[in-house]
Amino acid sequence: MNLKSLHSVHFLGIGGIGMSALARWFNHIGVKVSGYDRTPSPLTAELEKEGMEISYVDKMETVPGTVLQDKANTLIVWTPAMPKDSVQLDYFRDNCFHLKKRAEVLGLITSGMPTIAVAGTHGKTTTSSMIAHLLKSGGKNIAAFLGGLTQNYNNNLILHDEEGGEATVVVEADEFDRSFLHLHPNVAVLTSADPDHLDIYGDDSKMMDGFRAFIALLPEKGQLYIHYKAFEKLGLSGGNPWKTTIYGKDKGEVRAENIKAFPGTFHFDYVGQSQRINGLELRMPGFHNVENALAAISISLDFGLTASEIQKGLSSYKGVKRRFEIWIQEEDRVFIDDYAHHPEEIRAFLGSVKAMYPDKKLTAVFQPHLFTRTRDFAKGFSESLSLADEVILLEIYPARELPIAGVTASMLLEGITSPQKSLKTKEELLDYLKQCKIEVLVTIGAGDIDRLVEPIANWMKQHENQI
The missing domain is CATH 3.40.1190.10 (Mur-like, catalytic domain)
Structure with missing residues (x-):
């Protein structure tokens, strides 16, 4: 397949970090780019500003006509993170469109x-x-x-x-x-x-x-x-x-x-x-x-x-968004956000934070990612999170998965040995933090915990005298 001869490329899961990079590449070389994702995000907003047409409803009515009318010169790129019952994915499969996974396309490009x-x-x-x-x-x-x-x-x-x-x-x-x-x-x-x-x-x-x-x-x-x-x-x-x-x-x-x-x-x-x-x-x-x-x-x-x-x-290397990203670093308060979602990643992250601030209380907010990962590594999560002085758990972010009976964030609590530990909803979190003495605060996880980062940072900056 000659990728540069394509007329249209439609992405299923365009808001994913790897998918969006491919979308930007095709957009750069002049191919018409469109896509679907479950929810809007700052990243999809940027893609739309760059001229890509994105919908957030999994229906065929939202797919651009150029994609449907020129099957021979259209490529559908999909991620395995798409739900198995996706309306668009099923349609493109059933109607024999050129359908490739993100990794296959990346392999062709490189x-x-x-x-x-x-x-x-x-x-x-x-x-x-x-x-x-x-x-x-x-x-x-x-x-x-x-x-x-x-x-x-x-x-x-x-x-x-x-x-x-x-x-x-x-x-x-x-x-x-x-x-x-x-x-x-x-x-x-x-x-x-x-x-x-x-x-x-x-x-x-x-x-x-x-x-x-x-x-x-x-x-x-x-x-x-x-x-x-x-x-x-x-x-x-x-x-x-x-x-x-x-x-x-x-x-x-x-x-x-x-x-x-x-x-x-x-x-x-x-x-x-x-x-x-x-x-x-x-x-x-x-x-x-x-x-x-x-x-x-x-x-x-x-x-x-x-x-x-x-x-x-x-x-001069400044790092990557959500990888040990320091939002606030003051004498009396620190706020760091990290994408860690595996016990070994959390262990490495929290161990490094403690080495940087050995005499300060470390408060960790963690959102588990996937029911299967939480189930498979529950003991490891509890052990690694115990490096923090206080652990606040949010409920599991399901991503592509359906719930599994008995698998919840609360199953990690018993194994956490930190002096303070609790389970909060996303809606409760900020109000709870406002009642705490924050010295070093970290948010951890690969789900939608990132939506809480900026509100937390804004609160910490605006209420410095109350903390």
Whole structure:
């Protein structure tokens, strides 16, 4: 399929962060873009401003006529997160439209370009955006399809210079539904290999098989950067046709030394196989983000960036929306928002926050994401959340799932050992916080908890004397 010859592309789930990046790419090359999503959001509002036609009702009457009248030159892009009973998805399937998953389309776009693909249960959005920023700030011609909105570019799509010679693509490789197996990486990064998406894979061993299959996509003389825990988890060994570099905060051929946590920033030294870079500053805090930076720095060195270019690029990297995003940082109050939705992500996030503010009370508001994930990792969620001094749970965000009997946010409460813990509705949360002494507040989750972030930040800013 020649994607550039298409007349129309219609996206089912256009408001998703990965889907919207593809929508923007097609819109950029002059294809008519439309789509459906369940609810409006700031991101869909931006897409509409950019000229895309979006509806929020799953009926065929809302689909533009150009999509329905020119089947031969129309592509339907869908995400597996769409409900199985979607009216539009069923229609396009039953009427034999060109129907492809987001990952398939991304694979087609990147198949003819050198590609850096970043996979892993956690860290792939930050690592891929960090790689893209370091290379771009170092003068390399890159394009990037990212799973989050970068603070530097306020976008999830970075376009390459068509006149700048061969471009390299940086892409986030999503393990959900085995989507990353459609990609064609020359360089692969595996940040982590913890179990997740067991509703798709069935069990941990099948998911590990998926990661091994992703790595096997590398060509001869390809390059793999892999976190040491993932390397051990997958039971990898030598004898592969690609080069493997193992990295980690304190273990591996590439590691970090002299890590120091400060409010709003981490400092560390990069120690590689043939080069050391001292005095690096990362303004997206977190021990886990230091590890993400190790992979990004190693790839930047492979692409010919100098130590000074890397230092400059890293210090100017502002991070990704909803990844350790600091909204308020004052002497008497701090508010941070994070997308963490897996026990290991929460453990890494809260551990880093405590290192930054060791003498302050840490209050965590968490919205579980998916009934299956809450059920499968309930014990891990309770243990990781117990790092906070107070935990406030919101009800589970279902996303694509129907409720499961007996699976609720309250099932996590018993295992949480924090001195204070409670369950609140989204409507109750702000009123409850107004009664509390807030020192360090964090909001955590991948659902619609993001809609509460700005109201909380506005309240904290406006009522500083009452807190």
